[in-house]
Amino acid sequence: MKQAFPRVGIGYDVHKFALKRKLVVGGVTIPYKQGLLGHSDADVLLHALCDALLGAGALGDIGKHFPDTQMKYKNISSVKFLASVGKLLKEHSFRIINVDSTLILQEPKIAKYIPAMQKNIAKVLNIKPNQVSIKATTNEGIGFIGRGEGCAALAIATIVQSVK
Numbered sequence: 001m002k003q004a005f006p007r008v009g010i011g012y013d014v015h016k017f018a019l020k021r022k023l024v025v026g027g028v029t030i031p032y033k034q035g036l037l038g039h040s041d042a043d044v045l046l047h048a049l050c051d052a053l054l055g056a057g058a059l060g061d062i063g064k065h066f067p068d069t070q071m072k073y074k075n076i077s078s079v080k081f082l083a084s085v086g087k088l089l090k091e092h093s094f095r096i097i098n099v100d101s102t103l104i105l106q107e108p109k110i111a112k113y114i115p116a117m118q119k120n121i122a123k124v125l126n127i128k129p130n131q132v133s134i135k136a137t138t139n140e141g142i143g144f145i146g147r148g149e150g151c152a153a154l155a156i157a158t159i160v161q162s163v164k
Contacts, residue, residue, distance in 0.1 A: 007158070007159050013048040014150060018034060019033075039075075045155070046121075049082060049155045050065075050085045052101075054088075056094075057089055057094050057161075065088075094159045096158075097131070097159060098127075101133065104151060104153065105145060106147070
C-alpha cells in the first residue's frame, strides 16, 4: 500500500480600501465605510486561501484560474473561486487536512465575524469548521495597512492526495 504524504501551500493577498465598495472578508459582508478594491469582490482572505490550496496541489495560482482580464469575474463573489478550487482539488484526488490564515488590517475590528467566516469556508470546502483557522492582527500603525489604506491576508493549507 502506498503512503500519502501531506502537501503544504502558502497564499498571500493584499487589496487597498476604496469608497463605494462593500467590505467582504471570508464571504462575510462587514459593515464599514470602505470596501476592498479589486476586479472581483476583492475578498482578501478567500484569495489567499485559494492560492494556498492551489499551491499545495501544484495547480497554479488564482490569477491563472480566475484572471482579472476576464469580464465574467467582474464583481463576482470570491466564494465561487473557493468552490472552484475545492472542486479542482477533489478532481485531482486531494483532501484538505486544514487551512490556517491571518488577516492583517488596522480596522475594522473583525473578531466577531470570524466564526461566520470559518463556517462559510468549511461549508464551501466540505470540511469541518475546526479545520479552518482564522486569526486577525493589526499592523501596529505601520505602513499602508497601519494607515488604514488596505489590508492583507496570509494563508497556509495542508492537503493529502489519495494514492492507489
